Amino acid sequence: MDLMDAVITNIAAPSIRADIGGGESLMQWLGAAYTLAMAIGLITGGRLGDILGRKRMYLIGAAGFTLGSLACALAQEPGQLIAARVFQGLLGSVMLPQGLSIMKEVFDDKEQAKAFGMFGPVMGLSSVGAPVLAGWLVTADLFGTGWRMIFLINLPLGLFALVGGLAFLPAHSATRTVRLxxxxxxxxxxxxxxxxxxxxxxxxxxxxxxxxxxxxxxxxxxxxxxxxxxxxxxxxxxxLVEPSLFRKRGFSGGMVLGLIFFSAMTGFWLTFSLYAQIGLHYSPLKAGLAGIPSSLGMVAAFGASQALLKFGRKVMHLGVLVMAAGVAGLILTLHLAGTGVTPWQVAPALLVAGLGMGLVMAPFFGSVLAAVEPHEAGSASGTLTSVQQLGAALGTAILGTVYFQRAKGGDFLWAEQVTLWVEIAMLAVVFVAIFLLPMHPVDEHGQPRSQPQEAEPADQVLA
Known part of the structure; x- marks a missing residue:
């Protein structure tokens, strides 16, 4: 639900602006307000789980997120919508970190790699469905709601999240008193x-x-x-953030890597969606469908990632190179096809770019959280997801600004090509940042997960 709302406005932004007005920055703020509010609240949200219980905070966050979605759907002018997006992001920041913390607590060391490996495909499936769903909802104009249905759809989803949380999430009792x-x-x-x-x-x-x-x-x-x-x-x-976390190489390196990578990935999706609708005049549905190859590539990469985990950070390096190749292929396609480019023509490049994204994302969360100890789980998951969201807000701001700056004269093709070259430059920085991670994820004892200590009991070693 969170990932869907983070990307769904990329498709709906032009329709929203046409309906309620606002400048070009509105299309950036629709995503940036949400992700910035999410980033601001996530560290605190993780701590609140430590203090008040993860299940309780998940349920409060899910209920508030659903109400925020309703407020977005009812907004009548840009200021109201941005304020509702901020509220939605803040309550989402209470809900989201509880999931990673619960995964860290309820799965034993041998199961954690599999659990975090499943986390990636869920994100991938959301990335597949969200743009298409947004495009279809805006185009279908169900009951005359237009773009508002992209937020109204969260009402039944939020109810499902609340019922599922009540039924299946374990209760959490704090092991020590923590002050916010x-x-x-x-x-x-x-x-x-x-x-x-x-x-x-x-x-x-x-x-x-x-x-x-x-x-x-x-x-x-x-x-x-x-x-x-x-x-x-x-x-x-x-x-708020345990300083001990930053003495762990995997965690501190992962913070830098996550900030840059999620900036590049989010900015890429925003500008491609804007170019497809404003520059190529695709309908919202067609723009959403055009992005499917990249999302399918992500899902395929997530599926193959378990077999590649033994190669450690080399998988991420491979992913960055593959993604850069896909972006370069997109630049070449746009250069050759010009303003008449079709979704079929960009599909191969987007598929390759998506494969690269998935190869970076699949091992990312497990690698960064591998060495986190139980008492650090709330702070670590909140900080990690906060950096992810802050990176998304920065990517929206930076690449969105590059795109609109170059599109001033109406040459949207040139604006997209320049933005994609900036994307490649950011990926070069991501490639270097991966060296900040250890070669293989390590557990809290500093031992590679793929080489457990024989002296430790089996249930104390991260698989």
């Missing part, structure tokens, strides 16, 4: 907002000095956040 770090939460929220807001709005205001000042201030705020969290841990408090 409100100062840390405010600092993390301020730092995230200070970087995303000027990136989205700066272009429409001609890149004034305040935009660059806010981005510089964001770096300073995150520096204060890191200092405050370390100090809180030293004096015996409960930091």
């Amino acid at each position: 770090d409100l100062v840390g939460a405010l600092l993390a929220a301020a730092g995230s907002a200070l970087i995303v807001y000027p990136l989205v709005q700066g272009r429409e205001h001609g890149w004034p000095a305040w935009a660059f000042a806010l981005m510089a201030l964001s770096v300073a705020v995150f520096g204060v956040f890191a200092w405050f969290e370390s100090r809180r841990a030293r004096v015996g408090g409960d930091p």
Whole structure:
């Protein structure tokens, strides 16, 4: 439900703008407001699970997310819709980290690799269905609702999530008393907002000095956040983010990698969807269908990933190279076919790009969370998913800005080609960032998961 709402507005954005008005930045804010709010709340959401119980917070988050979806559907002007997206993202941030934490707790070490391996295909299936579903709902105009049905569809899904959570999720009792770090939460929220807001709005205001000042201030705020969290841990408090997590190479390297990779992936989908509808004049449904090859490639990669896990981070390196090849193939296709390009012509390049995305994503979550200890699970899952969402917000802001800046004169083909070259540059940075991870995921004892210690009981070693 979360992943679907993160990408579904990419298809519906032009129709939403045509109905309720707003500038080009509205099409960026539809995604960025949601993912930024999600990023701001996720670390706190993970901690709330530690304090109040993961099942309880999941149910509260699911109920609030459903209400936020209803508010989005009822919005009458851009400000209302963006505010509703922020609310939806904040409540989603309460729901989402509980899932990863519960997976870390309920599965034994041997089952965790399989559990996280299944997490990827679920994400892949969502990425397949969301754009097509959004396109069909907007085009079908069910009961005269138009784009609003992309949010109304969450009402039965939210009810299903609530019933399923009540029936199947295990209750969680905190093993120790944890106090919520409100100062840390405010600092993390301020730092995230200070970087995303000027990136989205700066272009429409001609890149004034305040935009660059806010981005510089964001770096300073995150520096204060890191200092405050370390100090809180030293004096015996409960930091929002456990500093011990960043002493684990797999986790700290995964944070950098996740920020860059999810920026590249989200920005790619946003700009392709915009180009398909604004530049190529595809209908919302046709634009959604055009993206299916990439989503199918992701699913195929997730299915093959279990057999490739023994190669460690080399799988991610391969994935980045394959994705870059797909993006380069898309650039070539657009150059040769021009503005008359069809979905069939871009399908091979998108399929290859999707394969690459899946090869990076499939081992990512398991690799980063492998060495996390039980008492760190809430903080780790909240931080990991927060970085994922912050990366998505940054990708929307950065690549969306590049696209609209180049499309000012109406040359949408040139704008998309430039954006894709920036995408390749970002993937080059992702390739280098993968070296920050250990060669193989390691457990909390620092041992490779594929080479367990014989001295340890079988149920204490990560498979």
